[in-house]
Amino acid sequence: MEQDAQLVQQCLQGDGSAWEELVRRHTRRIFNICYRFTGNRTEAEDLSQDVFLRVYRTLGSYRSAHGGFATWMTSVTRNLLIDHYRRTKRDRATDSLDDAMPVVENKESAGRRPDEQALLGELSAQVQVALSHLSPELREAVILRDLQQLEYSEIQAVLAVPEGTVKSRINRGRIELARILQQMGVRPS
Amino acid sequence: MNWTCEQTEQLLTDYLDGLLPADDQHAFNLHVNSCERCTPLVSSVMHAMSSLRALPELETPPRLVYNILDATLGPRETVSGWAAFLAWVRAFASPKFAYGAVSVAATFLMVVTVSGSINWKKPKLADLAPSNIYRNTNRQVHLAYARGTKYVSDLRVVYEIQSRLRQDNDLPTNRENTTPESNPTPGRTDGSGPASPRQQNRANDVSSQLQVLAEEVPLLSGKLSLVSSGAVNLLINGGLGGR
Numbered sequence: 244m245e246q247d248a249q250l251v252q253q254c255l256q257g258d259g260s261a262w263e264e265l266v267r268r269h270t271r272r273i274f275n276i277c278y279r280f281t282g283n284r285t286e287a288e289d290l291s292q293d294v295f296l297r298v299y300r301t302l303g304s305y306r307s308a309h310g311g312f313a314t315w316m317t318s319v320t321r322n323l324l325i326d327h328y329r330r331t332k333r334d335r336a337t338d339s340l341d342d343a344m345p346v347v348e349n350k351e352s353a354g355r356r357p358d359e360q361a362l363l364g365e366l367s368a369q370v371q372v373a374l375s376h377l378s379p380e381l382r383e384a385v386i387l388r389d390l391q392q393l394e395y396s397e398i399q400a401v402l403a404v405p406e407g408t409v410k411s412r413i414n415r416g417r418i419e420l421a422r423i424l425q426q427m428g429v430r431p432s
Numbered sequence: 433m434n435w436t437c438e439q440t441e442q443l444l445t446d447y448l449d450g451l452l453p454a455d456d457q458h459a460f461n462l463h464v465n466s467c468e469r470c471t472p473l474v475s476s477v478m479h480a481m482s483s484l485r486a487l488p489e490l491e492t493p494p495r496l497v498y499n500i501l502d503a504t505l506g507p508r509e510t511v512s513g514w515a516a517f518l519a520w521v522r523a524f525a526s527p528k529f530a531y532g533a534v535s536v537a538a539t540f541l542m543v544v545t546v547s548g549s550i551n552w553k554k555p556k557l558a559d560l561a562p563s564n565i566y567r568n569t570n571r572q573v574h575l576a577y578a579r580g581t582k583y584v585s586d587l588r589v590v591y592e593i594q595s596r597l598r599q600d601n602d603l604p605t606n607r608e609n610t611t612p613e614s615n616p617t618p619g620r621t622d623g624s625g626p627a628s629p630r631q632q633n634r635a636n637d638v639s640s641q642l643q644v645l646a647e648e649v650p651l652l653s654g655k656l657s658l659v660s661s662g663a664v665n666l667l668i669n670g671g672l673g674g675r
Contacts, residue, residue: 259505266500271492278490288493292500299504370483389484414445418473421480431479 247312254302266295269313272391273320279386280324282375290327294320310400317391318401321383328379366429373423381416388413435463440470444477548572 247268253261273294278287297319305315374382387393387401398409424430440463446452447460464470523529544550547569550559558564 262505263501266497266504270497270500271489274492274496275489279487284493288496288499291496292503295500296503366483367487370480370487373480374484385484389481390487392485410445414442417445417448417477417480418441420484421473421476424480424483425476429479429483431475 248307251302251305251307251312262299265312269316270295272313273316276317276320276386276391277324279371279374279390280379280382281327282371286327290320290323294323297323310397314393314397314400317387317393317397318403321387321401324383325379369424369427369429370420373420373427373429376423377416377419381412381419384409384412385416385420389417435459437463437467437470440464440467441473444474447474448478448481543569546572 247265250261250265250268254265270291274287274291277290277294278284281287281290294316298316301319305312309315374385377385383402384398387398388395393401395406395409398413399406402409402412404412440447440460443452443456443460447457452460464474524533544560544565545552547565548571550556
């Protein structure tokens with residue numbers, strides 16, 4: 244975190260290599276948040292690029308005293324994702340769960356048997372589909388807590404809502420996700 | 433404390449994240465284990481959570497970082513013409529490249545020198561032609577092989593001679609040990625007796641003939657004289673032993 248703050252200072256002094264380092268440190272995390280929220284690789288890439296563009300333009304407004312750079316960046320990402328969600332709401336097809344065709348992901352599952360790998364790939368795809376059926380408020384809360392493993396206080400800073408609301412959204416998000424997975428026929432073994 | 437299904441649903445996240453006080457956790461467990469509605473709920477939410485956490489972290493797309501850098505810092509500057517050429521040349525000035533180049537050059541010089549392609553007293557550009565290098569290397573290899581073969585062959589001859597001499601030296605001793613000689617022959621190689629006058633005369637005759645031949649062929653004189661003296665010794669000690 245201290246290194247991030249130092250790199251930000253160097254960026255503000257016009258050091259291009261410091262910005263490059265910041266980009267390399269955070270691209271993967273931001274891309275994963277965008278992908279889990281949209282469920283689409285191309286959209287996730289475009290959104291990640293938009294996030295960094297906005298961060299670059301508003302870097303001067305970042306104050307390390309208000310929290311870590313990663314949290315601030317996640318907050319920018321979340322705002323862009325919500326904007327994107329609202330912008331594309333009309334265009335989005337209202338797929339039913341029955342029509343949802345899970346796509347098997349290319350997983351990092353070295354050392355697993357092919358049948359296990361196929362099962363895990365299928366489960367990942369089903370979970371991704373189930374995530375996309377959550378409301379954006381519940382989805383972002385679940386992604387930040389269970390995928391990004393952020394603390395409640397960090398999620399509170401990102402979403403700019405009270406801690407009780409954070410807990411409530413995470414709780415409802417998990418229960419809703421379990422219900423959707425059950426509807427899709429994914430049950431605990 | 434009466435724990436209700438509503439409480440279970442509301443505090444499920446606190447329970448799963450370990451934020452529930454010990455008393456509440458105990459009551460929660462008691463209720464869930466005995467409630468037909470809450471048992472599958474907790475089980476399915478725990479499964480959903482574990483499935484979420486098992487989702488793999490995706491790799492960054494290869495071009496994404498460059499696209500971001502291009503979009504923020506602007507496209508990287510590309511140089512052309514003389515500037516590009518100078519930049520290309522400058523790239524070779526790195527110590528790593530210099531070290532590699534010196535190593536390659538040293539290896540090349542060693543190979544060329546060993547192959548005998550270049551006469552360092554009168555170096556010619558044609559010596560560096562690949563066909564010449566190949567031919568000379570091939571020649572050197574064949575010469576080295578021939579020398580090696582000859583050396584081994586010479587060693588074999590010397591060994592053969594030595595073994596025969598040893599054999600001859602050993603024979604009388606053995607005979608003495610087994611059967612006593614009735615008529616000991618003079619001039620044996622075991623040094624037990626000098627050569628007979630007749631054997632010495634024949635050896636001298638061969639030696640003189642070889643010396644005459646050496647005088648007739650001056651170039652070979654040195655070698656022949658050596659050969660002659662060696663041959664004479666051989667004849668005296670072994671060949672004319674009277675066997």
